Structure formats: C-alpha cells, structure tokens
Amino acid sequence: MDFWGSGPEGRQAGGFSFHVLNANAPEEEVRRHSHDEAHFVLVLAGGYMSSAAGAPLVSDTPVLIYNPPGTTHQDRFHGGRGRFLAISGGTDSEAAALCMRDPYAYRLAHDIAHQIDAATPFRLEACALQLHGIVLPLSSDEAQAAKHPPGWLTRAVEMIFTSDDPDISVARVAVGVGVHPVHLARVFKRFLGCSPGEYLRGHRLERAAAMLGKGVASLADVAQSAGFADQPHLARTFRSRLDTTPAQWRKKSRYVARIQDPEAAMPQGPVKAL
Missing domain, CATH: 2.60.120.280 (Regulatory protein AraC)
Structure with missing residues (x-):
C-alpha cells in the first residue's frame, strides 16, 4: 500500500x-x-x-x-x-x-x-x-494485557471530549475519576505521551476549529465557548498549532469540512493512500 x-x-x-x-x-x-x-x-x-x-x-x-x-x-x-x-x-x-x-x-x-x-x-x-x-x-x-491502562483513564478522556463546560479543569477531571491530579498527570504521560493539560488544550483547539467550520458564532464567542481566555488567546493558539488564524481557517472551512461529508463529490484522478 x-x-x-x-x-x-x-x-x-x-x-x-x-x-x-x-x-x-x-x-x-x-x-x-x-x-x-x-x-x-x-x-x-x-x-x-x-x-x-x-x-x-x-x-x-x-x-x-x-x-x-x-x-x-x-x-x-x-x-x-x-x-x-x-x-x-x-x-x-x-x-x-x-x-x-x-x-x-x-x-x-x-x-x-x-x-x-x-x-x-x-x-x-x-x-x-x-x-x-x-x-x-x-x-x-x-x-487484555498486563500493561493495560486503568479504566479511569478512559473515563477521563471521555470527560474531556464530552464536556461542554469551558471551565473544565484537570483538577475537576481528577476528582471526577477519583484520583489525585499528580497521579492523573503521570498516567496520562505514560499512555498518551502528553500531560492532561496539553490534552485539554488540544481538545479546546479542536472544538474551536469545529465551531469555526460551522461559520455561525463570532470569533469572540468561539473563544469563550471553547475555553480560551479571550479572542487573542484563540488567535495565538491557531497560529502556533495550525500556522493560520481563526479568520483564515473560517474562510477555508467549506473546503476543509468536505472531508467530513462522505457524499462530497471530488475530482477524479490518480490517487495514493494516506
């Protein structure tokens, strides 16, 4: 392949x-x-x-x-x-x-x-x-494997991805799954290669990108809903992680969002797998 x-x-x-x-x-x-x-x-x-x-x-x-x-x-x-x-x-x-x-x-x-x-x-x-x-x-x-992660780690990941609360924190996630925040950080690093804070920040960027793709809310509202401190914080994160601005991302969102549509018609031609 x-x-x-x-x-x-x-x-x-x-x-x-x-x-x-x-x-x-x-x-x-x-x-x-x-x-x-x-x-x-x-x-x-x-x-x-x-x-x-x-x-x-x-x-x-x-x-x-x-x-x-x-x-x-x-x-x-x-x-x-x-x-x-x-x-x-x-x-x-x-x-x-x-x-x-x-x-x-x-x-x-x-x-x-x-x-x-x-x-x-x-x-x-x-x-x-x-x-x-x-x-x-x-x-x-x-x-199953001897090094299988604890069940609470999957719950912690689900808490981050299903929460609509912009104020959700690592400490709150730790309380929710019943472990100490330090232990949460150690296990996150071991199995996911990043800290819970990095994981949460990444999810916030993903959520903001999805909201911008819908093209309805203002940039300020997106920043607040996704858990960023303010619109400049959202802009800095986009430039740092995706090498673009939220406004530029929104402009091309119609093209980007097509990958989520299984019925999108695409030009035919030679392809390779990714």
Missing part, C-alpha cells in the same frame, strides 16, 4: 507493513480514495483531518485512526505538513472507520513508532494483532 508520505523503507512482519513517514503532498492534492487493506494511522505531528467516526475536524490531541478494507475517504494533513505511523494489513471488515480513543491502543501504536527499527518482527506483529483485537474485541481474555 502506498501513502502520501516519504521516509525510510518500512518494516514487514506477519503480513503487516509498518512505516513512519513525513507528509509530502499539499492537502488540496489528496483526492477521495479507497483501500484494499485495513490500516491504522497514528498522527505523530501536524493537524490531521479525517472523516472517521469520532475524529475532530482537525487534530491537536493524540489521534489514532482505524480504516477497514474498502474505506473511501479523503484523510490528510492541514497544510500538507505532518508526520505519521502507518500500519497496514488485515482484511477485517466488521468495524467501521473510527478515531480510537483507547489509551492502550494509542500506547501500542506509539511504541511501534518509536521502536520501529529496533523491535523484533514478533513484537511488531504482536502489536498489530493487539490493535486489531481492540477494534474487534476477542471473546477471551487474550485481548
């Missing part, structure tokens, strides 16, 4: 292929395309835009996307800049394309990305199979 990315030659193990690549195509060149094999995409850097269920309009939090065989999409990086791990292989077709928020799944993929050259073929294959086991849960305890 080809990808819209460049990098060193990937690894092969047990019918799976593994690549860590840098995005190398302007986002407007990525057409709608389909895949014969199942694959996972772990975003390592950049704002990823995916039509998978549960995916933000543009990512700024740890994102792991699963696409089953036959998926048709237009997933790509904002501005054509980003870095990602791609794991392809398998013919599972019982699951739909989705954005995986399971901390253990993210940790597995993250470990592969950072150990791709040193890991044994057995380790690579085992991790790929575990990821498929999470997407399509096994009926036995074989899907």
